[in-house]
Amino acid sequence: xxxxxxxxxxxxxxxxxxxxxxxxxxxxxxxxxxxxxxxxxxxxxxxxxxxxxxxxxxxxxxxxxxxxxxxxxxxxxxxxxxxxxxxxxxxxxxxxxxxxxxxxxxxxxxxxxxxxxxxxxxxxxxxxxxxxxxxxx
Amino acid sequence: xxxxxxxxxxxxxxxxxxxxxxxxxxxxxxxxxxxxxxxxxxxxxxxxxxxxxxxxxxxxxxxxxxxxxxxxxxxxxxxxxxxxxxxxxxxxxxxxxxxxxxxxxxxxxxxxxxxxxxxxxxxxxxxxxxxxxxxxxxxxxxxxxxxxxxxxxxxxxxxxxxxxxxxxxxxxxxxxxxxxxxxxxxxxxxxxxxxxxxxxxxxxxxxxxxxxxxxxxxxxxxxxxxxxxxxxxxxxxxxxxxxxxxx
Ligand code: SF4
Ligand code: FES
Numbered sequence: 001x002x003x004x005x006x007x008x009x010x011x012x013x014x015x016x017x018x019x020x021x022x023x024x025x026x027x028x029x030x031x032x033x034x035x036x037x038x039x040x041x042x043x044x045x046x047x048x049x050x051x052x053x054x055x056x057x058x059x060x061x062x063x064x065x066x067x068x069x070x071x072x073x074x075x076x077x078x079x080x081x082x083x084x085x086x087x088x089x090x091x092x093x094x095x096x097x098x099x100x101x102x103x104x105x106x107x108x109x110x111x112x113x114x115x116x117x118x119x120x121x122x123x124x125x126x127x128x129x130x131x132x133x134x135x136x137x
Numbered sequence: 138x139x140x141x142x143x144x145x146x147x148x149x150x151x152x153x154x155x156x157x158x159x160x161x162x163x164x165x166x167x168x169x170x171x172x173x174x175x176x177x178x179x180x181x182x183x184x185x186x187x188x189x190x191x192x193x194x195x196x197x198x199x200x201x202x203x204x205x206x207x208x209x210x211x212x213x214x215x216x217x218x219x220x221x222x223x224x225x226x227x228x229x230x231x232x233x234x235x236x237x238x239x240x241x242x243x244x245x246x247x248x249x250x251x252x253x254x255x256x257x258x259x260x261x262x263x264x265x266x267x268x269x270x271x272x273x274x275x276x277x278x279x280x281x282x283x284x285x286x287x288x289x290x291x292x293x294x295x296x297x298x299x300x301x302x303x304x305x306x307x308x309x310x311x312x313x314x315x316x317x318x319x320x321x322x323x324x325x326x327x328x329x330x331x332x333x334x335x336x337x338x339x340x341x342x343x344x345x346x347x348x349x350x351x352x353x354x355x356x357x358x359x360x361x362x363x364x365x366x367x368x369x370x371x372x373x374x375x376x377x378x379x380x381x382x383x384x
Contacts, residue, residue, distance in 0.1 A: 019152065019237060019244050020158060020237040021237075022158075024234075024302045024303060028302070032209075032349075034347070034352065035347065038299075038347045098346065101366075102365040102366055102368075103369075
């Protein structure tokens, strides 16, 4: 608890009122669906970062050429990758949906803006997939 | 037929006596369908316990002073109908994330300070002499900022914002919406004076987009939108070579 009060109120005849400062309860994010989804969205960044660090490590391992390089293929890694993919998709979905809120063009409905973001995402993914498959050949 | 009744639990806190707030239960008549939570509080004050303290004024969703937590959700009590809760009971608490002065009354000093910090008035580089006439504005120019000017300073958005709850330094939703209201006003030239407060680390960048502020806003202001747009704006001003242009 802390004593606060307006500077104006703090003269000698009126000492600043004692106030009660509530703390946020630890489980605040479990109290509402919206808060919960928000925390999940923020949390997904952590496994995604781990997966990307792993990717960097694999790239470094593969830099000596294909000889002696075996990509990770344990079931545990595949399961982890699938979970991270789901997280990444959820993250992307929430991020691209935001475009409708942020970008403001006169006469263009926000749904169209969001749709264009998703379209751009699909095109970019297709191009990257094509390049990767091309390299693999 | 027996009289319809409803149970209202309200936070009580007397700074002279109590260490911490507690809930007190009142069983009151639910006399007519148009009763709102504020009517219930007024009934308690008039007929049961005159010492119950809370703020209100207009009783019509305009003054913004009657905001409280109703069953955990920030709402204007003059706009929350008992019929939407009955036969469940209602728990009325002071707005989350603010210090409690007494019962349902919170200390809004911090919010007032934040409002002032974004200079919510029209700033001109050079004032026209009065004789030069009014500043004209087209309907389109008004539409640019109208939504953000609907704010009634009820602070429900601050009570809904866990980022503000965790870090009181955060400028917060309504203050940013109001800053945007003036930044988008064709008569205003003060954006550079507001930017240091907005682009500060405790400004818009503290927001991680929970989005609940816009859900609870009773006036459709959409402060979350104002914050995200300000993020884009400040970034553009930073990265584009002409971004810092005078306007
Ligand atoms: S933005 Fe909405 S919720 Fe926040 S103070 Fe203004 S009217 Fe209230
Ligand atoms: S009493 Fe004025 S907004 Fe509720």
